[in-house]
Amino acid sequence: MQDTPDIADRHDAVCVIGAGASGLATIKSLREQGFSVDCYERETSVGGAWNWRHDRSPVYSTAHLVSSRPLTEFPDFPMPDDWPDYPHHSQLLGYLERYSEHFGLRDDIWFGTEVVSVTPAGDGRWDVTTRSVGGGAERVQRYAAVIAANGHNWAPKPFTVDTSEFRGRVMHASAYKDPAQLRGRKVLVIGGGNTGCDIAVEAAQQAEKVWHSTRRGYWFAPKYLFGRPADQMLPPRLPLRFRQKLYRWMVRLTAGDLTRYGLPAPDHRPYESHPVVNSQLAYYLGHGRITAVGDVASMEGSTVELSDGKRIEPDLVITATGYLPRFEFLAPELLDVDEDGRPDLHLHAFARRHPTLAVIGLLQPDAGLLPLAHWQSVAVARWLRLRIDDPAKAAAVQQKESVRPVRSWSRLRVVPSSRHWFEVGHTDYLRAVEDLLKHMEPAS
Template structure:
C-alpha cells in the first residue's frame, strides 16, 4: 500500500530528526467509522481535502463486526429508530424495519462511503501513533501500519478531527475476590453470539442497553440468568402506541412540552404499559424519567414476567465458587458477563491537548471543541438520548464551517471560538443526569442540536 500523497517529494519540515510531509489544504480524519465517514463527507463538501487513517481494513468502525474492536454481537439492533439514526442528508431505505439490525447499519455505512466517493481518501490498515501540534495551528500526525509493523510516517495537516469511537476500550469494575473466582468472566465486548450462553448459569452485570440485551438472550438460551443492576431504572419499550417509542417521545418535544410535563406523561405511560416492575423484584427507579441514559428494551420485562430472568442487586464480592450480592445472597453462576460499558481513550493524543482530567474526562465545548486548539475537534464523543449519526453529522458540519470561516473571516471566527471556549463546562441535558462514569457526555438530542444549529448559522460567512 502506498502512503498519502506528498511524501514522494522532498520533506518540507523536520520533527525530531524525521521528515514531515506537508499536506496543505488537507484535514486529517482519524477513524472511518460513522463519525469519521461523515466528517470526511462534510469536510469535502466545504472544499477541504481529507486523509483518513483507519486501523482496520474496512469502514464502519464499531458497526463492522469483523473488526476486532467491534462491540457488536449477533443480535445487535438499533436502539433509536431510523429517523433518529440516519444521517440527516442520507436517508436509510424506508422499507427497512424501524430498528435495523447491525448488518444493515454496516451496509448503510458502506453505501454512504461509496455514494460519496470516500474510500479513495481512506488509508486502511494504518493506525495513528501520535498527533502533535505544529506551528500556525497545524498538526503533525504520525502513522504506521496497524500492529506496529513498518516505519512511521509523519504528515502535517491543517486540522485534525478525532473520530476514534468510544465503545471499544472495555471498562472493567474491580471486585474483591474476582481473581480467585473459578467461573468464566467476560466483558460484554467478548460476547458475540447467544451460543456462548447455552446451558450455562449466567450472571449479567449491568443494566445498560447491552446488559439488558444479553440478559434477554440468556433468558432464551441459558440454564439460569441473574441480572444484576445497581439501581432501579425505567425500562422503556421499543414500541409505544403502535409506533417506535422515540417517535412518540419526539412528538412531545415537537409540541414543546416542558420537561416536568414530559416526565409526568412519560412516567404515566410507562406505568400503564410496562407496569410496576417491583412486582418482579426489581427496585423502584430512584430517579425521574430522563435522568439516566434511556434503556429501550421491550423483552426484558417480558422475560422477568416469565421468571426467566432473576433480578438481583449489585455484586459485593466474588468467592471461589460463588458470587455474593449486596443483600447477602449467594449465587453460583459459571459465566459472568460484565456489561459495564466502555471508556473513551485517545492513546495518540497528549491528555493536555484535550485538558483530560484524572477521571479521563476531556474538557470540550459541545463535547467536541477543545480550548486553545481551534483546528482540533473530537467527533461523536456523545451519549445521546437518541441516535448518534445525525448529531455527529452536524458536529462535523459545524467544524468544517468554522475552519472555512478561519480563512474567510478570521476575526469573526476568533470571536466564535471565544464564545465556544466560554461554554466548555456547559452540559446539554434537559434533566439533571444521575452520576455514572459516563454521565458527563450524556446529552439530550434536541437541546444539543439547537446549540449546534445556532453555531452553524453563526459560522455563516
C-alpha cells in the same frame, strides 16, 4: 516545502482518525467545505464499531438499534424507507458501506494504518505520526487540523470486583458475540444498560438460569407505544418537566412497576440517565426466566456473593459495564482530560484551547448518534473554513461560543457515572449546534 526532511507537509489538508460512522460523516463534511482529507483507519474496512468483523467491534449477532430509523439515519442520506423501524446491526453496516461508496469516501481513507501520536507543531498545525498496523516504519505528516472520530465504545470499563479467585468464566460484554455462548449455562449478567438488558433477555431464551445484577433501577422505555416506535411518539418539543411526566406515564403503561420482581426503583428522574429501551426484560422477569439481583460484592470459587449477603453460583459472568473514551494518541491536556479520564470539550466536540482540534461522535444522545455526529462534523468543517476565509469573524464566533452556557446543550442533572459523561438531549444539543451554524453563516 518541508521544514525538516522527514516531516511531509500536507498544507491545508485535515487529518481524520477513524472511518466509522462519525469519521465517514466528517470526511464528507470536510470535502464539502473544500478541504483535502487524509483519514486513517486501523482496520481494513469502514464501519468502525458497527462492523462486526473488527476486533474492537462490540456488536453481538442479535443486536438491533434502540432508536428508530428516522431518528438514527444521516440527515442527508436517509435509510431505505422500507427497512424495519429498528434495523439490525448488519443493516446499519450495509448502510455505512453504501454511504462511503455513494460519496466516494474510500478514496480518502488509508486502511490498516493507525495513528500513533498527534502533537502540536505550532501555528495551530499538527504533526501526525502513523504506522501500518502490521508493523513497519512510522511516518510523520503535518496537517492543518486533526479530527478524532475514534469512537468511545471499544475500551471496556474495568470491572471493579476482584475475579482472580473465581472459577467460572468472566467476560466483558464486548466479547459476547452469539447466543450460542449462553446455551445451557448458568449466567450472571452485570449491568443495567441497553447491552446488559439485551444480553439478559437473550440469556433468558438460551441459558439454564439467569441472574441480572443492577446497581440501580432504570426507566425502561418500550420499543413500541400504540403500535408506533416509542421514540416517535414522545413529543420532543415540550419542556423537560412535561416530558418527564409523560415518560413516567408511558413507563407505568408499559413496563409498569418492576420493584415487585426485585428490581430497585429508579433513584433518579426520567431523562437523568441514558434511556434503556427494552420491552422484553419485564416479560422475562414475569416469566421467572430472569432473577433480578443487587450489586455484586465478591466472587470466589464457584460462588458470587451479592451485597445483600445472598450467594449464587453462576458458571458464566458477563460484565456489561460499558466503555471508557480513550485517546492514546493525544496528550491528555490537549483535550483537557481530568484525572478520571473525562475530556472537557466545547459541545463535546471542540478542544477548548486548540481551535484546530476536534472530536466527533463523543456523545450519548437520547436518540440515534449519526444525525448528531453529522451536524457536529458540519459545524467543525464550517468552523475550519471560517478560520481561513474570515479570521476576524472566526474570532468573534469563538468569543460568542466561549460564553454559551454548558447547561444549554448538555444534561447536567444526570446520575453521576462515567456512563453519563457525554449524555445530551438530542433536541437541546441540535439547537445549540444550529445556533453555532447560524453565527458562522457568511453575511449576505
